[in-house]
Amino acid sequence: MTYGDPLAMTVAATHHSIEERLGEALSPHHDPGRPRDAQAATDTFLAATSRHLAAVEEVLVDEVRHTVPDHEPLVSDYLEAARDLEQALALLKARLYGEAHAASLGWADLWTRVRGRLDRHNRLENELVARLAQHGEPRDLDGLARAVFEAETRAPTRPHPLLPHRGLLGHLARRVFAVADRFWDAAEGRVIPDPVKPRPHKHDSLMAQYLVADPKFDDHAEVFEHKHRHPESG
DSSP states (O other), rough: TTTHHHHHHHHHHHHHHHHHHHHHSSSOOOOOTTHHHHHHHHHHHHHHHHHHHHIIIIIHHHHHEEEEEEOOOHHHHHHHHHHHHHHHHHHHHHTTTTTTGTTTHHHHHHHHHHHHHHHHHHHHHHHHHHHHHHHHHHHHHHHHHHHHHHHTSSSSSSOTTTOOOOOOHHHHOOOOOOHHHHHHHHHHHHHOOOOOOOOOOOOOOOHHHOOOOOOOOOOOOOOOOOOOOOOOOO
């Protein structure tokens, strides 16, 4: 494993988790004894996705600005994609909660919009991670996975597309709305899933570092990496 992998793995795992929640929201729910299952699945998808968007803006976007040369086009494209996705999520939430301005919107069209914008967002987020791995300091990258996780634990759980997305104003707005969201989550009995925890960094052995021509000379690395083998059955 190379430095920066915990961040890439955490982002990939979060994308996979959100995709699973999207699949659950789109799956038919026919149990007459559980009429709210479909709404709960959609609401859980909204919460997980909204929270991750806020955490990426809080942590990764700022890190790209400070670390990656010529970052402005990538940051601008990412923030545009994030806002577009948040707008789609806001319409989905409005339709789910029966708000008048969204009552005439078709579910199929809403889900198609969300699906397309989620794909674009994930592609650009992966580009943020790749550019950070290319230009960032290894030990800084290792801490970003934990920082994203911690940011998700205190991020807004509802889409807020009209909030500022940059700088101190964006940071303060996310904090204020996160508190408000948690108040209403508790009042409504809303189930909010836990964010994906990053895997602890596994130090490469010195021999593995040498073989891939990528020595880090980590004080905690073993000379050889020991793998535990299970005895064969029979």
